[in-house]
Amino acid sequence: MSHASPASRSFRSRGGSAEREAPAPGDGLESDVAVARFAQDIGVSVRDIKGACDPRTDVPYLTLDPRYWEALKRNTPARGRGAISPMALAATLIALWFRAAKLGTPTQAQAKAVLDTMDQEDKNPSRAIKISDWLQQKPGGGIALNPARITRAVQLARAFCLQQAPNGQNE
Helix, strand or coil, X not given: CCCCCCCEEEEECCCCCCEEEEECCCCCHHHHHHHHHHXXXXXXXXXXXXXXXXXXXXXXXXXCCHHHHHHXXXXXXXXXXXXXXXXXHHHHHHHHHHHHHCCCCCEHHXXXXXXXXXXXXXXXXXXXXXXXXXXEEEXXXXXXXXXXXXXXXXXXXXXXXXXXXXXXXXX
8 A cells, every 4th residue: 555645645446455646636737737738729749838938827937948039039030020029929928828727817017027037128018019919918917819810929939939930940
């Protein structure tokens, strides 16, 4: 007979002879399902999503790998059409993550906390969200995905996670 850890509970099979451990609430099973859904929504592996942004259901929700940001910058223009600001990336990823994890509507402040995880700043974060046609600003500082442009948000997230250009092609 095995001993159950405090974070799990034991139960016996119908025969009463076998005992196994089942996850207790809060063990991360729901989070694992949300991470798998997030990866599937974006079209990458769980390994890719964890490596790029380490999603979780507690603050700061995402921890972005700065090397992935550098790769995205190399694969996009520095200015003008096709340029991606750090806040646009953070807001896009947190909006997609909140949707997959069913966490509600993220705020600009939460996106800023994600941005801080890769030591980046954006001089005008509100403008970055406003000019990103796949994002929508909501009352109270909320950020939502534009349903008509969600494909663009997914392309950006996939490009970040795979260290490619947003159209899926390398430099």
